[in-house]
């Protein structure tokens with residue numbers, strides 16, 4: 001018997017309801033499968049993300065994604081000097097302690113970012129230090145001793161000094177620290193951190209070293225000098241806030257040169273950006289104002305290639321891990337910092353996985 005559809009409208013309704021139900025069930029189960037796969041579960045090295053701890057613990061969905069994908073955690077801002085010691089003698093350990101207890105509960109490694117960075121030096125330190133460099137060196141020593149000592153054995157590694165070279169080229173950045181203590185402040189920071197926790201992995205961390213070979217070679221020269229003088233550096237952190245148009249060949253070259261030092265290699269702040277910022281706050285050109293499917297796919301490929309290069313070029317025993325800087329397009333620092341649209345993360349602004357997520361996953365599995 002052949003039914004004429006219009007005679008049985010209720011069948012049509014049932015069909016639509018069924019299809020809708022199946023679609024939702026299918027989407028949920030896809031989502032669950034993805035989350036069950038979790039990046040950390042298919043990786044031989046730690047996979048981390050930087051987070052704002054208060055935002056994380058107050059957002060169930062974000063937290064579920066964080067816990068299922070990552071086994072290493074870094075604070076975006078909460079462990080910088082500006083947060084830890086905003087005023088003289090007023091240590092503020094609260095958020096760092098919260099990160100540690102969160103990490104402990106969820107079996108995650110804590111990575112300390114950072115000890116010395118010109119961009120996060122409190123005003124009061126600058127004012128006092130500019131008048132008295134002896135005080136400044138003693139302050140740096142005591143700060144590092146107290147901070148690293150407090151988390152001895154609990155924080156696995158530290159970005160001891162962040163961004164001590166200019167954005168491009170081979171010159172040391174003329175920061176407050178450099179101007180008052182000379183370049184020796186870098187070596188001393190490593191010495192002080194090592195004194196406070198001899199087992200912590202101690203990193204020098206910077207950006208553009210995957211694309212600017214002059215800057216990379218200046219950093220490698222510093223590493224050689226450190227080794228010759230017995231300065232306890234144990235890792236190089238590539239921030240790796242890369243752009244879609246940075247050639248993979250240059251990234252591969254830089255990783256290889258850095259790995260030849262024998263130090264630990266951390267991709268410490270990964271995101272893959274479309275627009276062209278100029279490394280300065282609020283600076284750059286917004287070429288892209290809409291994210292197309294094609295761009296999403298290309299970004300997925302770029303994530304995959306990056307992970308594969310890390311796995312293939314960096315020897316296993318030097319693979320400290322890969323850390324994303326925020327992991328959703330909703331929370332990414334890129335948009336606010338450079339004041340332009342972008343979609344650099346593996347989850348979109350609705351917290352759904354992007355092709356970037358699957359590219360990352362494939363890169364790990366390959």
Ligand code: XIL
Nearest residue numbers: 076077113162207239269325333337
């Ligand atoms: C960023 C934070 O994510 C922002 O919230 C803040 O406004 C500026 O700092 N390189 C680093 C990180 O080493 O500390 C920076 O974090 C991003 C660039």
